[in-house]
Amino acid sequence: MRRVASGMTALAAVVALAACSPTLPAERGTQGKPATPSVQHADYLVFYATGRHQQALAAVERAGGTTVGEDVRLGYLLTQGGGSKFAENLGTDPAIVGVSPDRVIGSATARRTRPAAFPDASSLIASHAGEPLAGRQWDMRMIGADRANTKVPGSKQVLVGIIDTGIDGKHPDIAANFDRELSRNFVIDKPKDENGETLDGPCEAKDCKDPIDEDDDGHGTHVASTIAAPINGIGIAGVAPGVRLVSIRAGQDSGFFFLKPSLDALTYAADIGVDAVNMSYFVDPWLFNCANNRSDTRKQQLEQQAIITGMQRAIDYARGKGVTLLSALGNGATDLGRPAVDDKSPGYPEGDQKVRRVDNSCINVPAESNGVISVSSLGPSGRKAIYSDYGVEQADLSAPGGDVLDGTGAKATRSILGAAPERVLRAAGRIDASGNPKGADVVRDCTRSPCSYYQYLDGTSMAAPHATGVAAILISRFGKPGTGGLALPPANLEDLLYKSAVQKACPTPRQYVYKAYGQTDTHVCEGNQSRNGFYGHGMVDAWKAATFEP
Template structure:
C-alpha cells in the first residue's frame, strides 16, 4: 500500500466462473489450497479448439492438478495443483503452451528514490466548502491542475466534454464509488472485481491484511489502496462545481479491478479484466502498472531456472493474447512506461526480480530483443512517459524511442530546480482519493478533518452539495497514463459512431484513435544538452540521453498529448 502521512508517491504499475469462458462474475480465491496446492494459469497452444481444450485438461489432471475455471478468449485454464513441479510437468504436454504460478503481474509501488519527507516544503493550502463554480466555470480545485493547462484539457471541454456513451475501464486497485467526484460517472452495473483478497499467501505471509467482506471479495466500488481512485479521477472526475474535474468529465468510469489491496496484480485477474472489458464494449482501458514479479519477462534468459523461463514465456503470451483480443474488439489500450528511470531500449541489469515472494531476487542481464516490460511493451499499447510542470521528462520516468508513444503530466517533485517551485508538493498531480484509505493511514481523522500529517503529505478536502471529497498529490507514470486515456475518451466522444454490438454506446477503431492522438500531440524535441538530474540530487544513473527528433523521440514519443487539438483534429486526414 502507498504510504500517506508523508509524501504520497505513486508508480506505474508498478507500480499483474466454474469451467467456462470468463463471465462477469466475481473472483475466485488465489491462495494456498488443500495439501499445499496453489493456483496456476495453464495456457493452451490455441484458442477455440475443443480437442486442444480436452487435451489440456487431461494434462492438468495428469500433472496432479484440477481445472477450476477458464478464460476461453485467450485459451487459459485455471488450475489448483501442487506447489512444486507442476509447471514443468504440465508444460510437457503437446496441448499446453506453458504455465505460471499465481503471482503478481503488476504492482503499484512508490517511485524509487523520491524523498518521502517534505520537511521545509510548503504545504498546500486547505480548502473549505466549495463554491457552486470555480474560476471561469471550472471546479474549485481545477486551478491546481497544472496538467490540465499543459494539455489544454479545460479548453477542450468547451468543444467536447466527453459523452456518456463512452466508457473507460480502469484496470487497477479498484475505484471508490462513494467519492463525490467519482460517483456521478461510476458505472456500477458494468464494473467487476476479478480479485480475491489474500489474508495469507502460499508462503504464509500476510499479503492483503484481514478480509473485510464476505468471501474476501471487495465490492466493485471499493478501493483500499487509493491508487485506482486517483487514476480514475484524472480520467473522469465529474465537472460538478465541487472538488476537481477530470480530463474527460462527461464519460463513464468502469472498474475492472485486477489488483490486490497490497498493490500486486496477478496474471489471471489481469487477463480476465482485459477480456471482460473487451466483451462488454469498453472504449479505453488504462493500465497504470508494470509487470511483476519480473521487472522484465524474458523468453529464455540463461540466468533463470527452467520453471521461471516457462512462467515468463507464459506471461508474455497470455498478456499478449489478451491485449490482441481487446484491440480487435475496439479497445484503445494505454499504459504507463514505469518509474525505473530507464531507457527501455537499452535496459540495465535487473537485480530486483523476482520481487515476490520476498528475498527471492537475483541478478539478470536483460536483452531488449527477448525481454519485455509488460503490459506497456505488449501489442497495441500506447506507452506514456511522465513530465513535470516545466515539460521536462520527470527524473523517475522510463523512456525509449521504440516504447514511448506520448508524454503527459505525471508530476515531478524535483522540478523547478533553483526556483521557489523546487520540491513543492504542487509539482505533483492532484486527484481523487478514498477517505477510508486516508483515515487508515492517519492523514484524515475520524471526524473527517485533514490532520497535520495529511497536510504534510499533500492531502486536501473540498466540500460541495454531494458531500466532502478528499484529494491527494501523487507523482508517477501512473498519473501520466490516465491523462492520455482521458484524451482518448474525448476522441471517441467526438468522432465515434454508435456501437451495433453494444446499443447505447459509441465505438471507434483503436488504430484511428491512436492516429488522432499521435497526430494532434504537441511535437517536443529532445532536450539539449542531455538532461542531467545530478543537480537535483540524483546519481549519474538517472541521466537520460534522448534519441530521435521533434517528430518522434525517446522522451516524448510523438509529443505531449493535446486534448484541444485532438478533439478538433480531422480524423479522416491521412
C-alpha cells in the same frame, strides 16, 4: 511488435522522496460476461499452443495434474495438483507455451509523495475560474483540458475502463460518472501471503470480496478522477468530465495483482463494449519478463512465458472487440531499449528478489506488449520526469505525471492532484480525527457537504490517465454509433491520438543530466521531433483533440 528491455536504475532522489506502491484499467450493460471458470482457486494457469487444446489436457494429466477450468478465448487451462515439479514436467510438452502459478504477480506504477519532505508550495497554485481546486491543476492547463472541457466534455455513451485497485464510487467528485451496474471486482482479498506475512490484512467483507465501489489502496480512484472527475462545483475536473467510468478491479488491497484477474479484467472490458482501458500497473513478479533468461530456473522461465503469452492474448482479444489500451510506461528511470540489470524480480513473495542480467528481448508487461499505447511522464516544466522510463521504441505518448523535483527544491504541488478515498487517508494517518489534512500532499474541499479529499501523486500512473482522457474526447467526437454507444476502432483512435499530440523535440543537448540529493543520472533522448524516446509522438493535447480536423 515493439521489443523491450529493462534494468531499473531508480534514482536515490526519487526513492528518498516517494515510495513506489506495490500493486505497476457486446451490448453494454446487458450481455457478454466473460466465461471465467467457477473454480475458486487453481494452482497453475497453463497456456497451450493454438489448436493444441486436447493435447494440453492430456499433457496436464500425464504430468499428474487435474484440469479444473479453462478459458478457450485466451487458450489456457486452470489446473490443480501435480506436485513441486509439475510446471517443469509440463513445460517439456510441445503443446504447452507457458505455465504460471495462480498467485499475486503485479505492482502498480505509482509514486506516493512523502509530505514531510515538502515545504509549502503555494507559489504554484494559480487563481483559476472553474472547479474549486482548478487552480492547482497545472496538468490540465498544460494539455488544454480546462478549455477542452467547455467544448467537448465527453459523451455519456463513451465507456472508460479502469483496470486498477478499484474506484471509490461514492467519492463526491466521482459518483456522478461512476457506472455501478457495469463495474466488477475480480479480486478476493488475501490476508496473508504464502510465507504468512501480512498482505491485504483482515478482510473487510464477509466473503473477502470488496464491494465494487470501494478502493482500499487509493491508486485507482486517483487515476479515475484524472480521466473523468465531473464538472459539478466540487474539487477538480477530469480531462473528459462527461464520460462514464467502469471500475474493473484486478488489484489487491495491498496493491498486488493476480495474473488471472488481469486476464479476466481485459476480457470483461472487451465483452461489455468498453471503448478505452487505462492500465497504470505492470504485471509481475518479474519487472521484466524474459522468455529464456539463463539465470532463471526452468519454472521461472515458464512463468514469464505465461505472462507474456497470456497478457498478449488478452490484449489481442480486447483490441479485436474494439478496446483501445493505454498503459503507464514505468517509473524506473530506465532506457527500456538498453536494459542491463533487473534487481527487483521476482517481486513476490517479498525476499525472493535476485540480481540478473537482462536485455532488449525482455519486456515490461503490459507497457511493452504489442497493441498497447504506453505513456511517459512529464513534470510541470514539460521536461521528462526524473523517474520516468523512456525509450525510442517504447514511449508512444507523453503526458503530465508530476515531478516534485522539477524546479528548485521539492514541492508537492508539482505532482498531480487527484481524488482520494477518505478512509484510505485516515488509515494512512494523512488526516486527523477532525478530517484536517496533515501535510501539503493532501487537500480537502468543503465547498459542498460532505467534504471531498484529494492527494498529490507522481508517476507514469498519473500520466497515462491524461492520455486516456484525451482518447475519450476523440471517441466522443469521432466514434460511430453502435450497439449501446459510440465505437472507434483502436487503430483509428491511435492514429488520432498521435495526430493530435504536440510534437516535442529531444532536449539540447540530448544527454539530460538529472541531479538530486547528491546523485547524478544521465538520460539520453534518441529519435527526432516526430518520435523520440522521451516524448514518443508528442505530448497529448486535449484542446487540439477537441478542435482539430484530421
